[in-house]
Amino acid sequence: MRIVGYIEHPNLKITVFKMDNKTSIKFETGMYEQTYKFREMENLNNMEQIKELVTGEFANNVLSEFQKMHQFKNNALSNFLPKEEEDEFEEII
Numbered sequence: 001m002r003i004v005g006y007i008e009h010p011n012l013k014i015t016v017f018k019m020d021n022k023t024s025i026k027f028e029t030g031m032y033e034q035t036y037k038f039r040e041m042e043n044l045n046n047m048e049q050i051k052e053l054v055t056g057e058f059a060n061n062v063l064s065e066f067q068k069m070h071q072f073k074n075n076a077l078s079n080f081l082p083k084e085e086e087d088e089f090e091e092i093i
Contacts, residue, residue: 001017001024002018003015004017004023004050007025011029012027012028012029012062014054014059022037022039023044025038025050029063032066
């Protein structure tokens with residue numbers, strides 16, 4: 001697998017990979033990543049075509065999925081971690 005290039009984005013690191021007959025586009029932000037793979041026959045033959053694909057709605061949908069992933073992780077952690085007991089202090093009047 002080799003890196004073909006990067007796509008600039010204000011909130012995401014976007015890396016494009018090429019391996020055999022597949023192009024992979026990896027999106028990263030914070031502790032999360034998503035990778036989308038495309039076959040050569042899907043007409044993504046160069047960086048210009050890939051940049052056209054990743055603009056606008058596609059990138060917004062990726063950001064939306066990152067928000068969902070963050071929520072899923074936080075929900076799982078809150079169910080997994082023991083509940084913290086509140087410290088009881090004397091009432092000061």
